[in-house]
Amino acid sequence: MTTAAARTATSAAAVTTTPLGTRRTPLLTLLPRDGALAWVRRGEGMVGWGEADRLEVSGPGALTEAADWWAQRCADTEVHDPVGVPGSGPVLFASVAFDPAVGTSVFVVPEVVVGRRDGCTWVTVTGDADDEQLTVVETSTQHAATSIGRxxxxxxxxxxxxxxxxxxxxxxxxxxxxxxxxxxxxxxxxxxxxxxxxxxxxxxxxxxxxxTWTFAVDGLLGATPELLLxxxxxxxxxxxxxxxxxxxxxxxxxxxxxxxxxxxxxxxxxxxxxxxxxxxxxxxxxxxxxxxxxxxxxxxxxxxxxxxxxxxxxxxxxxxxxxxxxxxxxxxxxxxxxxxxxxxxxxxxxxxxxGRYAGPVGWLDARGDGEFGLAxxxxxxxxxxxxxxxxxxxxxxxxxxxxxxxxxxxxxxxxxxxxxxxxx
Missing domain, CATH: 3.60.120.10 (Anthranilate synthase)
Incomplete structure (x- = not known):
C-alpha cells in the first residue's frame, strides 16, 4: 500500500540555495515548534521546516518506490545551487520503518533548509525565496523552547x-x-x-x-550514535x-x-x-x-x-x-x-x-549524497x-x-x- 500527500503547487517549483558565509547561529535554535526536521552533529548538518512535498509509503518495494519518486521530483525541478556541496540544493528528509514492507515510511521535502558544512552556511528554499525566509537564520527561537512541567x-x-x-x-x-x-x-x-x-x-x-547525530523527522526525534550508511x-x-x-x-x-x-x-x-x-x-x-x-x-x-x-x-x-x-x-x-x-x-x-524505531533515518540530496543513521x-x-x-x-x-x-x-x-x- 502506498499513500502520498503532494502539494502540487510546489511539486515542480524552483529550488534556490543561497550561501550565507560563516554565520554561526546554532542550527537547532532556528527550528519552529511544529514540523521540525533535523540532522545535526557537532553543530553541523541541516535543519528544515515546512512541507513542499511529502510521501508516505509501505510495502515490499517501499524504498525503491521512494527513490523513483525523489528522482522524478528532482528531474522536474529547476535548481539554482552555487554552493554545490552535499546537502545543498534539493533535500529529502526520511524516516524509514523498521520493517518497510509492513510499516509506514515517511519522506518530507522541506520548504526551507538551513545547512552547515565545514563552517559554510547556506539556506535552501523551495518556491519563491522571500526576505523573511532568507533572514530566518538571523533569528534564534531558543527562548521559545518552554518547560514541559512534571x-x-x-x-x-x-x-x-x-x-x-x-x-x-x-x-x-x-x-x-x-x-x-x-x-x-x-x-x-x-x-x-x-x-x-x-x-x-x-x-x-x-x-x-x-x-551523536541529533535527528527529527515527522515526530520521531533522538540522538543516534550509529551511522547506517x-x-x-x-x-x-x-x-x-x-x-x-x-x-x-x-x-x-x-x-x-x-x-x-x-x-x-x-x-x-x-x-x-x-x-x-x-x-x-x-x-x-x-x-x-x-x-x-x-x-x-x-x-x-x-x-x-x-x-x-x-x-x-x-x-x-x-x-x-x-x-x-x-x-x-x-x-x-x-x-x-x-x-x-x-x-x-x-x-x-x-x-x-x-514503527520507525530502529529504522533508517536521515537525508538524501539530488546528487545522491546523503547520510542515514539508525533511529x-x-x-x-x-x-x-x-x-x-x-x-x-x-x-x-x-x-x-x-x-x-x-x-x-x-x-x-x-x-x-x-x-x-x-x-x-
Whole structure:
C-alpha cells in the first residue's frame, strides 16, 4: 500500500540555495515548534521546516518506490545551487520503518533548509525565496523552547518482569540453535504536564551528546550514535555499534571500560553486527575496509564497541543511496542473525510494533549524497493528549551469554539518555 500527500503547487517549483558565509547561529535554535526536521552533529548538518512535498509509503518495494519518486521530483525541478556541496540544493528528509514492507515510511521535502558544512552556511528554499525566509537564520527561537512541567512514566508493551522473560526465552532459543543473536527492544510511555516541545528536546540531546547525530523527522526525534550508511560521491562509510557497558565514577568507570574491551560476549555480539553490514555491502563496493578489532566509543551515559566500515561503490554500479539503505537494513545491530529468524523472534517476543524505531533515518540530496543513521535513543511524539505524550525506545542485543537483568539495566541506561533531555 502506498499513500502520498503532494502539494502540487510546489511539486515542480524552483529550488534556490543561497550561501550565507560563516554565520554561526546554532542550527537547532532556528527550528519552529511544529514540523521540525533535523540532522545535526557537532553543530553541523541541516535543519528544515515546512512541507513542499511529502510521501508516505509501505510495502515490499517501499524504498525503491521512494527513490523513483525523489528522482522524478528532482528531474522536474529547476535548481539554482552555487554552493554545490552535499546537502545543498534539493533535500529529502526520511524516516524509514523498521520493517518497510509492513510499516509506514515517511519522506518530507522541506520548504526551507538551513545547512552547515565545514563552517559554510547556506539556506535552501523551495518556491519563491522571500526576505523573511532568507533572514530566518538571523533569528534564534531558543527562548521559545518552554518547560514541559512534571513527567509521569508508564510501562509500554511489556513491564520490566515480562521483558526479562522475553530475554530469557530468546536465550533459550539461541541455546537451542535456532539463531545466534536477536535484538529485543522495549518502550516506555511518558506524559508531561504541558505539550512536549521538540526544539527543547533536540537542543538538550545535542548539548549532552554532541558526538551523536541529533535527528527529527515527522515526530520521531533522538540522538543516534550509529551511522547506517553515508554516501559522498562514490565513497560509502558506516559506523557499527554493538556491545555496551554502563558508565561509572572514577576507578569503577575504568573497570567497566576494560571489561567491555575484554568481554567475549560483547565482542561476539559486535562481530555479528559488523559481518551483517559487510556482507550486505560487498556486492556494491570495491575495497571494503573492515577493522580487525572495534574501538571503544565513550558517550556520557554508556560505552559501545564501534567499528567504522568504509568502501567505494563500484563504478559500474548505479544503485542509489535509498536502495543501498534497503539492501543493508536491518543489520544484526538492530535485528539479529540470521536476519529472517531474528525478525520472526522479535515479532513473537517483543510485544510491540516498532514503527520507525530502529529504522533508517536521515537525508538524501539530488546528487545522491546523503547520510542515514539508525533511529536509536529516540522517542516518538505521538500527538496524543494535546501533544503531551511520547513513546521512548531502547533495545539491546541478546546472545547465548546474555543475562536478563543485565540486559534490562542496559535498556534503562539507554532510556536515561532521552529521559535526561525531558527532565533537564
Amino acid at each position: 513527567l509521569a512514566y508508564a510501562d509500554g508493551a511489556l513491564d520490566a518482569m515480562a521483558w526479562c522473560g522475553a530475554v530469557a526465552a530468546a536465550v533459550a532459543r539461541i541455546d537451542a540453535g535456532e539463531l545466534d543473536k536477536v535484538v529485543l527492544a522495549r518502550d516506555l510511555l511518558v506524559t508531561a504536564d504541558r505539550p512536549l516541545d521538540p526544539r527543547r528536546l533536540l537542543l538538550r540531546l545535542a548539548e549532552r551528546f554532541p558526538d 553515508r554516501r559522498t560521491g562514490r565513497e560509502l562509510d558506516a559506523r557499527v555499534l554493538a556491545g555496551t557497558a554502563p558508565r561509572g565514577a572514577g576507578a569503577e568507570d575504568d573497570r567497566l571500560a576494560a571489561g567491555l574491551q575484554s568481554s567475549v560476549k560483547d565482542h561476539a555480539e559486535h562481530a555479528y553486527a559488523v559481518d551483517s553490514l559487510a556482507d550486505a555491502l560487498r556486492p556494491f563496493v570495491d575495497d571494503l575496509v573492515v577493522p580487525e578489532q572495534p574501538i571503544v566509543l565513550t558517550l556520557p551515559n554508556v560505552r559501545h564497541l564501534a567499528s567504522d566500515v568504509r568502501g567505494r561503490q563500484r563504478d559500474d554500479d548505479a544503485t542509489g543511496l535509498l536502495e543501498l539503505v534497503g539492501a543493508v537494513h536491518p543489520t544484526a545491530a538492530v535485528c539479529g542473525s540470521p536476519t529472517d529468524t531474528a525478525a520472526r523472534v522479535i515479532a513473537e517476543l517483543e510485544g510491540m510494533d516498532r 536509536l535513543r529516540c522517542a516518538e511524539l505521538t500527538g496524543a493528549d494535546g501533544g503531551r505524550q511520547a513513546r521512548l525506545f531502547a533495545g539491546c542485543g541478546i546472545v547465548a551469554d546474555s543475562d536478563p537483568i543485565a540486559e534490562l539495566a542496559e535498556t534503562q541506561a539507554k532510556l536515561a539518555a532521552f529521559q535526561a533531555a525531558l527532565e533537564d
